Structures are given as C-alpha cells and as structure tokens.
Amino acid sequence: MWLRPRGLLLLLLLAGQVALGARRGRWRRELAPGLHLRGIRDAGGSYCQKQDLCCRGRADDCALPYLGATCYCDLFCNRTVSDCCPDFWDFCLGVPPPFPPIQGCMHGGRVYPVLGTYWDNCNRCTCQEKGRWECDQEPCLVDPDMINAINQGNYGWQAGNHSAFWGMTLEEGIRYRLGTNRPPSSVMNMNEIYTGLGSGEVLPTAFEASEKWPNLIHEPLDQGNCAGSWAFSTAAVASDRVSIHSLGHMTPVLSPQNLLSCDTHHQQGCRGGRLDGAWWFLRRRGVVSDHCYPFSGHEQDEAGPAPPCMMHSRAMGRGKRQATARCPNSHVHANDIYQVTPAYRLGSNEKEIMKELLENGPVQALMEVHEDFFLYQGGIYSHTPVSLERPERYRRHGTHSVKITGWGEETLPDGRTLKYWTHNASRKSR
Structure with missing residues (x-):
C-alpha cells in the first residue's frame, strides 16, 4: 500500500527535473547519468557515423541514445568534452579524441x-x-541444448526449464538436490517380504493412493537446495502410513527437519543420509509434525554448520516417548511424538510392490538420477542417451529417494504399452 504511491511520486519528481533542465537551455546542459566529466568512449562504438549526424553550433536535437543516457554530435559538445558521442571526434572532426578510449x-x-x-x-x-x-x-543444470535434443527425440517425455534450477551447475544439482546415500550391504541383504497374489487375484492397470485414501495422502514438501531426500521421502511415506493405518484419526505431516537436525548417527543432514537410519530414528526416537518443527530452508554448504536439534524425546515406558521441549514454532503447541513400527524391504517384483501399495499405502523407492532428470516436464520419464556424445563432465548421476504413490500404463502412438510409477516429485517414471 505504501510503496506504490511513493514510487509514483518519485517518477513525477524526476519528470519535473528533466523538464526544468530543458527550459534552462543548452548553455546549462546537465550531464546525463552514465557520462563522466572526461566523457565516455567505448571500444568501436558507432553513433554519429551510424546516423550520419554532425551538426554545427548548438543543436539540442543533434543527440542520440547512449547506454541509457544521451550523447551529442554537435560542435557544442566539443567545448566541454563531456557529453560527446564516442565517435564524434573521429567522424565529425577527423581528429583523435582528447583522451584515450576506455x-x-x-x-x-x-x-x-x-x-x-x-x-x-x-x-x-x-x-x-x-x-x-x-x-x-561448467555444465549447467538447465541445459537448453539438452532440452531441445530431448524434445526433438522420441523419448516419451517432454523437457523444460525449471526456474528454480537456473544458474546452478550440474555438479551443484547432483550435490544439493538429491541426498540419499546408497544403502549398506546389511540393508541390501535384508530378507524381502513377499505377499503373493491370491488365486484369481488381478491387480488394476492403474492405481493412485490419493483416490483410495482421499485426504490421507499428503502433498510433497520442497527440500530446496538441501540434499536431504533421505529425510523428506521417509517423513512423507511415514505421514501417509500413519494416516491410513489410524483410519484418519491422525493425519500428521511429519517433520523432515526433525530428522535432518536430530538424526545425526551416520547421517549428514543436508549433505545426505541413509534410509535405514531414518526409519530406525522414527521407530526408536520418533518425530513431531512439520507444523511443530517446520523445515528451516537451510541450504547446507560444505563449511556451514548444521542447524542444532530443537526437539528431543524421552521414554515413557512400553516403547512410547514424549517430547522434552516445546515446538520450535512458537505458534504451535501440539508437540506429539509419532513413532512407527520396524521398516521392511519389499521384493523387487513389480506385482509385489503394487499389492503392497494397494493394501497398505505409499512405499519408498531409490532412484538412480541422471543429468536429464532435472529437465523433466511431462510424460513418462526414462533416462535418455542425449549426453553420450558430449564430454564426460556433462554426464552425472546420483541416488535419490522418493515416495511411490501409484502406477499406470500408457499406449504409445506406435501401439506399444508403457508402464510407469507415479511418485512425489510429480513424475511418471519407468
């Protein structure tokens, strides 16, 4: 309400000053902004020559726009050596300028x-x-050449420019926009849970968790330039599972910041972390809601310290815990601690994953992310070969974790059927 009329007043004052300067006449001509007492001369500038403009005596209309200011091509400018166009001396007088070019x-x-x-x-x-x-x-995260190559190829998805990624290098994208470490062998060797399809059981060709459990599947939170997908994806899946299995009596959006700041055993906050450690913390320590402990938006650099933990819990018996402090967000007072049962590993068979998702809710998945992943705009994503003919520094990959919310299939123009997963990065992936 205040800035708009103030800006208007400033414009009116400036307009009044310009009009006043014009009435004074050329003998009191003021220096335009950007012109110095000794004049300005840019390398190779062509002004008077380009317009074939050289005026005798004083001529206020013998002027040209110059870098947001005004320069002159009349003999009067030569008296002050202040506001002549850069090529006035060369073109109009045939003499070198009275000072060296800048x-x-x-x-x-x-x-x-x-x-x-x-x-x-x-x-x-x-x-x-x-x-x-x-x-x-440096290879950039947003690469216009790669966008064009993907969109001109037949890869099944469209690429585009995401403004949040503009100005970042590819190296920075891999380092700050992902953030899940590869699981150790102890996790990869965990026994897989097999559910098995019943006799005559048929899974639907398409499914979306938000349609089966309306109002219980939460929108993804933005991790920004924090390499903390390990915390964000874990909190996202746990939020939905708590909501589904409590039949909607509890619908928290669990706090990624609680994990980022407080789960520090073999974890590195916004520099990356492990999924098994995140689930261990959720089971043994528990976390509060995102309303209670919101994401600070801290963009971790190599030297900056991690934000200190603001929310601890203590045992109450029978595995339950309670918070030992008020919410870091002073506007929220509900500091309930949410815990989960032990995490388990699913079989790699797609039908096993589909049945688990259909019966119990969203699941967590690891993705191998390549340089073109950051350009996804629509369609069914799969890694493209467009960088293979470029230098190796244009080809990078990292590990990302996401919340899988459903699946589907799409018929291509050539008649092929393509299956895909949907996940919390608003993408369809093969």
Whole structure:
C-alpha cells in the first residue's frame, strides 16, 4: 500500500527535473547519468557515423541514445568534452579524441570495464583486454541444448526449464538436490517380504493412493537446495502410513527437519543420509509434525554448520516417548511424538510392490538420477542417451529417494504399452 504511491511520486519528481533542465537551455546542459566529466568512449562504438549526424553550433536535437543516457554530435559538445558521442571526434572532426578510449567489452547494449563480469546461466563471463569475453565452461543444470535434443527425440517425455534450477551447475544439482546415500550391504541383504497374489487375484492397470485414501495422502514438501531426500521421502511415506493405518484419526505431516537436525548417527543432514537410519530414528526416537518443527530452508554448504536439534524425546515406558521441549514454532503447541513400527524391504517384483501399495499405502523407492532428470516436464520419464556424445563432465548421476504413490500404463502412438510409477516429485517414471 505504501510503496506504490511513493514510487509514483518519485517518477513525477524526476519528470519535473528533466523538464526544468530543458527550459534552462543548452548553455546549462546537465550531464546525463552514465557520462563522466572526461566523457565516455567505448571500444568501436558507432553513433554519429551510424546516423550520419554532425551538426554545427548548438543543436539540442543533434543527440542520440547512449547506454541509457544521451550523447551529442554537435560542435557544442566539443567545448566541454563531456557529453560527446564516442565517435564524434573521429567522424565529425577527423581528429583523435582528447583522451584515450576506455577499454571494455560490450554485452546486451552495455559496456563492461576490463575484469567486469556478468552471469550466463551458471557460468561467469569476465571482460578481458581488447574487448574479449572469457566465460566459464561448467555444465549447467538447465541445459537448453539438452532440452531441445530431448524434445526433438522420441523419448516419451517432454523437457523444460525449471526456474528454480537456473544458474546452478550440474555438479551443484547432483550435490544439493538429491541426498540419499546408497544403502549398506546389511540393508541390501535384508530378507524381502513377499505377499503373493491370491488365486484369481488381478491387480488394476492403474492405481493412485490419493483416490483410495482421499485426504490421507499428503502433498510433497520442497527440500530446496538441501540434499536431504533421505529425510523428506521417509517423513512423507511415514505421514501417509500413519494416516491410513489410524483410519484418519491422525493425519500428521511429519517433520523432515526433525530428522535432518536430530538424526545425526551416520547421517549428514543436508549433505545426505541413509534410509535405514531414518526409519530406525522414527521407530526408536520418533518425530513431531512439520507444523511443530517446520523445515528451516537451510541450504547446507560444505563449511556451514548444521542447524542444532530443537526437539528431543524421552521414554515413557512400553516403547512410547514424549517430547522434552516445546515446538520450535512458537505458534504451535501440539508437540506429539509419532513413532512407527520396524521398516521392511519389499521384493523387487513389480506385482509385489503394487499389492503392497494397494493394501497398505505409499512405499519408498531409490532412484538412480541422471543429468536429464532435472529437465523433466511431462510424460513418462526414462533416462535418455542425449549426453553420450558430449564430454564426460556433462554426464552425472546420483541416488535419490522418493515416495511411490501409484502406477499406470500408457499406449504409445506406435501401439506399444508403457508402464510407469507415479511418485512425489510429480513424475511418471519407468
């Protein structure tokens, strides 16, 4: 309410100053913004010559736009050596300028001094001598060439530019946007749970958990540039399971921050973590709701300290625990501790996973994520070979964990049937 009228007032004042300057006449001509007492001369600029403009005496209309300001091509400008166009002396008088040209580089209609910089996506460009730009060559997370190659190919999905990823390098994307460590051998060797299909039992060709359990399947939380998918996916699956198995009497959105800050045994918070450790913590220590302990949005860097744990619990007997402190969010008072039963590992057979999801709710899955994953916009995602002909630094992969919420299948134009999983990153994946 206040900024808008204030901005309008400022515009009116500036307009009044310009009008006043014009009434004073050329003998009191003010220096335009961006012009210095000794004048400005950019490398190779063509102004008077381009317009074939050279005026005698004083001529206020003998002017051209110059880098957001105004420069002149009349003889009056030569008296002050202040606001002449860069090529006035060369073109109109046939003499060298009274001062050496300022060295710099042109970009986007603007002159940058030597060592001046601008950002081109994730790469910094620096002005060198003789008007030459030197830019970093880091692969960017948002790669327009890769987007075009995917969309022109027949890969079954569409790529696009996600503005949240713009300006990040591919290395930063892998490091900060994923965050699940590969499970140790002890986890991979866990006995798998087999449910088995009953005689004559047929699974549907499509299923979505939110349709079977409306209002009990929660929307995903944004992990930002925190490499903490281990905590986010675990909290997401546990939230839905608690809601489903309590028949809707409890519908918490469990706190990823509680895991990130307090589950520190072999875990690294926003630098990555293990799923087995997250489920152990949920079972033995428990976590509060996200309303009680919201995500801080802390973007972990290599040197920065992790946020301290703000919520501990203590045993009450029979495995139950209670919080030992109030909620870090002072507006919320419900600091109930939620715990889960031991986690188990499903068989790798797709029908086993489908039946588990159908009967008990969303499940957690590990994904091998490649460089094109960050460009997904629609369709059924699968890793493409578009980077194979590029240098190796354009090919990166990492491990991600997600909440699987359903499945389906799609008939392609060529008649093939393609099956897919749906998960909490709003994607369909093969």
